[in-house]
Amino acid sequence: MVLNYIWLAFFLIAFTVALAKLIFLGDMEVFPAIVNSTFDMSRTGFEISLYLTGVMSLWLGLMKIGEEGGMVRILSRLIGPFFSRLFPEIPKSHPASGSIIMNFSANMLGLDNAATPLGLKAMKEMQSVNPDPETASNAQIMFLVLNTSGLTIIPISIMLDRSILGAANPTDVFIPLLLATFCSSLVGLVTVAIYQGINLFDKVIMAYLGGFTAFIAGIVYYFSTLSQQELQNVSSVASTLIIFSLIISFLLLGMRKKINLYETFVEGAKEGFQIAVKIIPFLIAILVGIGVFRASGAMDYLVGGIGFLIGAMGIDTDFVEALPTAIMKPLSGGAAKGMMIETMKTYGADSFTGRLSSIFRGATETTFYILAVYFGSVNIKKTRYAVTAGLIADVAGIIAAIAFGYMFFH
Numbered sequence: 405m406v407l408n409y410i411w412l413a414f415f416l417i418a419f420t421v422a423l424a425k426l427i428f429l430g431d432m433e434v435f436p437a438i439v440n441s442t443f444d445m446s447r448t449g450f451e452i453s454l455y456l457t458g459v460m461s462l463w464l465g466l467m468k469i470g471e472e473g474g475m476v477r478i479l480s481r482l483i484g485p486f487f488s489r490l491f492p493e494i495p496k497s498h499p500a501s502g503s504i505i506m507n508f509s510a511n512m513l514g515l516d517n518a519a520t521p522l523g524l525k526a527m528k529e530m531q532s533v534n535p536d537p538e539t540a541s542n543a544q545i546m547f548l549v550l551n552t553s554g555l556t557i558i559p560i561s562i563m564l565d566r567s568i569l570g571a572a573n574p575t576d577v578f579i580p581l582l583l584a585t586f587c588s589s590l591v592g593l594v595t596v597a598i599y600q601g602i603n604l605f606d607k608v609i610m611a612y613l614g615g616f617t618a619f620i621a622g623i624v625y626y627f628s629t630l631s632q633q634e635l636q637n638v639s640s641v642a643s644t645l646i647i648f649s650l651i652i653s654f655l656l657l658g659m660r661k662k663i664n665l666y667e668t669f670v671e672g673a674k675e676g677f678q679i680a681v682k683i684i685p686f687l688i689a690i691l692v693g694i695g696v697f698r699a700s701g702a703m704d705y706l707v708g709g710i711g712f713l714i715g716a717m718g719i720d721t722d723f724v725e726a727l728p729t730a731i732m733k734p735l736s737g738g739a740a741k742g743m744m745i746e747t748m749k750t751y752g753a754d755s756f757t758g759r760l761s762s763i764f765r766g767a768t769e770t771t772f773y774i775l776a777v778y779f780g781s782v783n784i785k786k787t788r789y790a791v792t793a794g795l796i797a798d799v800a801g802i803i804a805a806i807a808f809g810y811m812f813f814h
Contacts, residue, residue, distance in 0.1 A: 446688050469655060530547065584767040695746065735771075
């Protein structure tokens with residue numbers, strides 16, 4: 405429903421701006437430019453989807469091997485003690501605990517197709533111990549805010565889109581994106597913990613949070629000692645090494661489980677092909693809407709207005725051109741994807757704006773969509789502070805994305 409309103413707004417605002425430019429400025433080219441943009445962006449959407457069928461098949465095939473090999477279960481064991489402290493209202497033997505951990509494990513691996521059903525199952529199981537069925541419980545709010553913070557180890561779709569749009573190294577945003585989404589998740593977790601009175605000084609929580617934070621701080625400190633060129637070179641090599649190492653670990657786990665690697669890959673690749681074909685009309689729809697919005701001049705006015713306000717405060721405005729992706733992400737993943745693609749197409753995939761737009765897309769999640777779907781699945785009407793905490797995490801992710809974008813690419 406949110407995407408429906410966003411899409412309609414693109415066209416209505418574009419028409420209003422274009423009509424004003426025609427009447428008051430005598431711009432005779434604005435409407436032909438808008439119509440031409442519909443054809444251009446339709447072609448772009450199809451070309452991206454066509455290329456996506458190959459790379460999506462490749463990655464989902466590899467991820468299927470990792471899933472069958474037990475990577476999700478390994479992650480579940482690693483983070484289990486930590487999550488049991490964050491959800492004290494859920495009995496240790498309750499099935500909700502397993503679904504919660506499996507959902508986050510799948511999310512971290514970028515397994516959206518597996519994560520969503522597990523998330524809905526977890527919500528249903530948490531509802532069984534919810535004392536007020538119409539009001540969100542503490543456990544449900546913690547679960548959803550951590551979901552909306554968007555912590556992902558392997559941002560497959562972002563790297564695929566960057567590859568399609570000609571990025572020299574599609575994985576170069578991997579480390580800054582991981583750092584930004586960690587900040588978003590950490591702020592979301594701490595915010596909900598304060599609301600719920602969870603003891604953040606518990607030994608287990610301190611061990612996990614302290615360890616994660618020290619590791620991230622170490623990475624930031626190390627990169628801060630490098631020159632801009634050295635930082636980009638080291639980041640590029642480290643990103644590709646980490647990702648390829650994960651692929652090798654998936655294959656080794658598959659061999660250890662004695663699964664048929666080839667057939668499992670093909671099974672996952674088929675799913676990737678089907679997904680790529682299914683998204684063609686959705687991608688074309690949102691790209692055409694964004695293309696019309698930009699061709700009318702509305703995008704320039706929006707970015708220019710934000711840039712003026714930020715510049716008036718004495719802040720560098722180079723990041724402003726990528727902000728539309730950040731603004732769209734909490735509302736709609738599809739709109740954010742389209743905005744990122746359109747931004748990279750306009751400024752270049754390897755431009756500062758294109759890279760920052762990619763980081764923005766991965767730094768947070770579709771907050772309103774997740775809250776609507778997950779709460780709606782169990783008929784929760786009173787969401788309490790879930791939206792507030794989710795948006796606080798989103799803002800933290802956006803600020804962190806800007807900071808790390810400047811650190812790595814500016």
